Amino acid sequence: MAPMIREFNWRQDRRAVLSFQREVYERNFPGFTVDKAFLRDYASQLRRAISSWSEQMWVLEADGELCGFVWVALISTLIDPCVGYIKNVYVVPHLRGQGWGKALLSTAEQWSADQGAAKVVLDASACNQEAVGLYSAQGYEIVRHRMEKGLED
């Protein structure tokens, strides 16, 4: 069956979503290792998020298997009272390059717009070319740079 996007279900989907986090975080924060404590903390954030009106998650499912997800939260910034903040987006390796990342992002963007958000924002790691490519292709623009400088000899 063709993959489909549906709302996240805590009981049914949390294990798969947690299993995706190693790749998500180790890819975006080179040198970081996802451990049990991190996953416990992520799970409790997820649990809180699903009971909050200001956060929403969808998953991508194909043949009964979870293949991706997107998580968005409504936040306020110094400038905008209501903005959709894309926290995570993920597609399993074998379904990449087929437009599912784009479809998940569009779902989160549409929901944000429906809630009254004026824009959507996200953070991206410069080392993650796939993600930066997806966001650029979807019309996201760089508005701030986080710069860093090593202090070792």
Ligand SMILES: CC(C)(COP(=O)(O)OP(=O)(O)OC[C@H]1O[C@@H](n2cnc3c(N)ncnc32)[C@H](O)[C@@H]1OP(=O)(O)O)[C@@H](O)C(=O)NCCC(=O)NCCS
């Ligand atoms: C980032 C990610 C979600 C992209 O998912 P995807 O399903 O492959 O994305 P799509 O097929 O919808 O691609 C949409 C656009 O993104 C861009 N893109 C996708 N893969 C790319 C790559 N490897 N290099 C550069 N641009 C890329 C393209 O412009 C593409 O449009 P096109 O196919 O019309 O050219 C996926 O690679 C992923 O899950 N990565 C690991 C998790 C992660 O790092 N998530 C982001 C941070 S939370």
